[in-house]
Amino acid sequence: MKQSLTRRAMLGALGTAVAATAGCQSPGTGSDSGSDTGEQPESADAVAQSDSVYTNVYQEVADAVVSIRVYAEDSRGGQGSGFLIDDEHIVTNEHVVAGGDEYYVRFTDTGWRTASVVGADVYSDLAVLRIGATPDVTPLSFVETEPTVGTEVVAIGNPFGLSGSVSAGIVSGVDRTLQSANNFSIADAVQTDAPVNPGNSGGPLVTLEGDVVGVINSGGGDNVAFAISAPLTQRVVPSLIQTGDYDHPYMGVGLRSVSPRVAEANNLDPGSGVYITRVVSDGPAAGVLQGSDGETTISGTAIPTGGDVVRQMDDTPTPTRQALGSFLALETSPGETVDVLVERDGAQETVELTLGTRPEP
Structure with a gap:
């Protein structure tokens, strides 16, 4: 199952599903069979709870996801996504910030804030931005174990500049290899069928528990997208914060x-x-x-x-x-x-x- 919804659309769809279910006739109503299994139809609250898994993870994660705008003197710049990992650092892709002169980030429902690049690594396509002050949001955490194929995941970011968008899918594969600079490759990548588009780059791919599986890197075509894995990100990012680069x-x-x-x-x-x-x-x-x-x-x-x-x-x-x-x-x-x-x-x-x-x- 795949979905691509903004917060308002998700909540609206959820409310519609609950209302429709509450107005439906229960399976046994009007039957002349005379049998009674003793089972009760699901309540509207139960249906709402079962249908709200994506709403829940979105509400838990979205406030820590940012839109990124990059400006350069000799080009139009670009845009992408990122996410907060501590009180002042945002993880994104190297290709999102490459060549920029000015950087701005925006959290959900807040204005634009200036940011600076503290480190970037072209070989892993990872970069870290620093901001001076953050709103009262909880940074995201990484998964502790490698996800298995079939794990449900959600991509949150800003495709085509549409901030706060979410798409859902599964982990389609693990231990993939992506092309990097100078004919080197990025190891241990995660493959997903969650829809990913330009502007999603740098955003988080998370489990339904809200833990980061990887940093979205690219969409490879219909139903094929990739993320830099959590283990590789956790090796590279601390070095980017401390020294500005990473030695492979x-x-x-x-x-x-x-x-x-x-x-x-x-x-x-x-x-x-x-x-x-x-x-x-x-x-x-x-x-x-x-x-x-x-x-x-x-x-x-x-x-x-x-x-x-x-x-x-x-x-x-x-x-x-x-x-x-x-x-x-x-x-x-x-x-x-x-x-x-x-x-x-x-x-x-x-x-x-x-x-x-x-x-x-």
Whole structure:
């Protein structure tokens, strides 16, 4: 079920549903069967309670969600959404604030307030704004565990500048990978079918309990949208507040999944790990991991051969690029040394890799 309603429309729809139900004949009324199950029809209050789940989460969360306006001297600027995480900081997307000179935020039913950017990270598409004074609203909290597929969620923000709008859906997928700057990627993203449009960027995707699942990043098409996950946001944002930036761990390799064709060309089991296509000559993996040193052609397609296959990092299996990316993003930091289990020339061995810092974009 998907809905896209403003606060007034939601409350109006709820009232209509209650009134209509209260005026309907109960299932057993007028029956000549003579049976009596002893069950009573639902009261209007019960129906209102069951129908108000989205109203409840909206009323709990909406006051902490802001509209953001960005102005720049050499462009028209832009707009987006964000949400309060403490007494003075607002989380949003990096692409919402990028290139701006002036920043303004507006809470529900209040005027515009000036804001400043305290930190931004293009690789995670996250940014933090600071405001001098906040209204009396409760900051939002993040979920404590990863949501499961099928979890009901609500996106709240300002699509097309329509402040205080809400749309509903479910978590359609987890551990997704999104494209980032310089051919890097954003790991551990959350996929949802809640409708997301321009202006939603930076707003919260929340559970029906009002906890943030992720920071809305983009809409990928009909019934497909994505959010930067709560775990990644919670790693990046404190650093943005403290230092203004965030250092991502870096292997210095090119990766691809072990597809059926890669498996065939390299005598591997499909899905057996992550294939190293290349190693950056001056990167952390130089001299530690081996990239492809040849290729073969299968059905007219060139397939790399000879590279290492990463099967595990420390104690975490890496059957896919998504799994490897999530491990790096959520479990490691630059300067740490990890044990990498690789398959090389038909045999397995463990090598030590000291991670570097991802280059500046």
